[in-house]
Amino acid sequence: MIGRRRFNRLPIRWRLALTSAGLTLVILATFAVVMGAFTDERLRDDFDNDVRARAADLKDRIRVAREFPSGRVILEQDDLVQVIVNVAASGDGAVRVIDTEGEIVAPSSGGPALGPPGEGVREVGPYRVASEPLYAGSLVPVAYLQYAKASRSLGATLDRLRFFLILGVLTGTGLALLAGLAVARRAMAPVGRLTRAAKHVAQTRNPTVSLPKPPSEDEVADLARTLEEMLHALDQAQGETESALRRQREFVADASHELRTPLTAVLANLELLEASLEGEDRELAASALRSSRRMRGLVADLLLLARADAGHRLEREVVNLGQVVREACGEVAPLAVDHDLSVSTPEGRGSSALVLVDGSGDELHRLTRNLLENAIVHTPPGTHVEATLSTDDGAATIDVCDDGPGVPFELRGRVFERFVRGDSDNGARGGTGLGLAIVRAVAERHGGSVEVGVAPAGGARFSVRLPGLVAAGSEPELRAPEPAA
Template sequence: MSSNPPAERPGLLTRLRSPRTWSLRARLLVTQIVLLAVVCAGIGVATEFALQRFLMHQLDQQVIEAGRRSAIIYELGPPPPPGFGPHRPPPGTGIGRPDFPRRIIIREDDGPGPAFLNAPGQATRTVGAVIDQGRPVDAGVITADGARAEISAKAAQQLAELAPNRHPVTVELDGLGRYRVIANHSRGPQEAIVTGLPTSDVDDTLLSVLVMFCVVGVVVLGAAATAGILIIRRQLQPLSRVSAAARQVADLELDRGEVRLPTPIVKVDPASAHTEIGQLGSSLNRMLDRIAGALAARHASETRIRQFVADASHELRTPLAAIRGYTELAQRKQEALPDDVAHAMSRVQSETERMTQLVEDMLLLARLDTGRPLEHERVDLTRLVVDAASDAHIAAPEHKWSLDLPEEPVVIRGDEARLHQVLANLLANARTHTPPGTSVTTALTVEDGTAVLTVTDDGPGIPRWLQPEVFQRFARGDSSRSRRGGSTGLGLAIVAAVVRAHGGTIDLHSGPGKTEFVVRLPVNSQPSHSEAKSGA
């Protein structure tokens, strides 16, 4: 009678954790951004690695040149000042005198550290040291302003631990930072000249390039995301039309009445018919054509069956009336009849009454199916509830009947006879399918302009497997007991059809120990002929 309820949507955190719950657009966009980010990261890492090797190679060349220059200057002394010959050392250096010791450190008076730190071409922050037998004899560094300064004893010892080598190595000097240093042999096998340059310029350059790559990468990813959203939205627009068409069909009432499906449901461009989305639209159109044909055939079959039921019910009324007349006539002369004949005539009369009720119910449903107009008058639901409950109490005094009514009368617009039949059928259903001693409560309230009628019993309940079909015609949970109780299987079907014809709804909530039928009827609206015409 109703379409399947929509599946419960997962929560926001669940959707974020599980990519399977994301939309196709989101997954495509995220995949595009992730791939682009991986490519950008790969390019950035490769560029940083190549740039680092290039800059370090340049720095090593500078360190090697500085080391050679420092060793030569240490061995030969600083170059002569202007006015001296090319091989004449400046006065006061002691070079060339017989008493000049070989291991006396050549120093200038402008600061600590080896004298070769003041040689032309030495860069700022160059560190230098003279090592004799593993001990630092003299060590210093050129400051940023070009002066010489001492280095810590720990830094000097770190330089002293370096063995002479042909390639620079990286050392973390105390108080100075990372340096690329090289040690060269000097005058003796136990003497070495250590020279180094800081790696800070290389590190700053690499950091600047990394920041630039990050900024450019963020800008590129943002632009790619924007362009991706526009491109994906445009490319998936036909798929959105297919989805909207499918939702349109899903919202139609396909379970009853005549259904007219739009044809074609999706317009397919012949130029794109070979694409995946074009094939999907064509398949959906073909499927809906088949469904439309099946629904038309079903509606035609239902129409013929309902017409047959209406005609048969109408035609059966005449012979049934004749049978009832003859049985009543025979019952008047019951004393003159043998006992077995009198009993047979009594059974004929009871079964005729039962069959007459069945025919009347079928005829009522057929009239509702064809959209027969209902009465539109003021109906006091409160009085109808009282009357129906009184009739039920007389019919089944072994049950416990109770009422829960508002202080003010509840008046709606509708067909009084049909609404009385709704109440009577609901109470008869409770009476027929519950054991003696069951409590049945009929309640009436008004909520937001809607009259709410509730019939509740504390019987065994309706089986779960039967609940989806309880408002279908000829639905029975226990056919043998139902027949003994006089049930035709049409009572609740009539209730649903009449309620729907009045623009209302009916719901069932049942479990062991409690069964509740809830009828909601609009207070200020007339019966819906279109609902009646759609059938039960």
């Protein structure tokens, strides 16, 4: 099971090549075993036939007789004794004549032990031995000629056969592996091109990229056409979605813009009405005035987010960020009567350098105010809230920290999303859930970033980092941000 999992983790081309090589190994090994067994048997038969033929040839050249009155078997031709000696001396084999009593007739001494005579070819030690009967004028043999041939030449031939068979199997398997890799690589090349094209689409998020067309009409070509159709459908869906979102953003922006004028008129009339009423009617008018102001704030939030989503060009100017932070703290001070609110800027710490950024003073003012209001609303009375402005490596950082309960861990990943609201800890009514979303939108429009963490005192810490300008030694000509709605 483990081996199968490892095999399945290999690239497809390697799996195909290894499968091909495995099948080739099985086929070649089977062929080698069958061919080796057949050839082994054939070589042994040929060797034995040669031994028998040599024994028969020597039999025809030897004459024996019985010596009277001893009855001992003797060779009739003395020159044949030399033949026996020559065969034995050649190292290729050995010849022996033995009578029926087991006495050696020739050679008289030396030579290997060939055992008793028998039928056919037998294996005796390192020899293959054939025996032929010798007659002396009767039908009963009086002696036997034994011819032995060393089988080491046969063994060497069989060893070479096995070596070449094994070499052929391994070579064939290796060639099958290389050929399988080459074929698989060629077959998988179109898939690789499709994969790279798909990764390019994923990186660029552009479904209009044209996929490479495989040269052949096969399964890969079907896959390419299917992916092409899928990308075309995704492109259409993306276009429809972007069109719908664009219309939605335009509607929100237009509606928010158009609502500002009537809301301003409603607020003015309610303020006049509140001043002219008394008692319960005055309270009702005041409640309506508060609701209208919240509505105006919501409309302003929606308008700002809609402009950010639509990518409207930011009207940039040189902004003194220290002044923005101080003014935002001054505006939220009436909301923090039961909190300890403090502000720290380089100017307040005795530095003559100004923290300057290139951006919209109104939006940066809104960003800072939203962070402060968020800290005040979501912390209990008596909490210390501090806004700190600092610089580091040419960047300006606004930190709003408190020593309250902090942001719940499960909410930190979503705290900058729209309409995400945490619980209020001071009895005040929650906002619209757009404050921190606006903070992120403004920071990103200015090329910066915002993150949430844990303050040194254990509460929440919101840090906005913005690209700064070169600090100046005197107050530049700045346009003051408009008062927040």
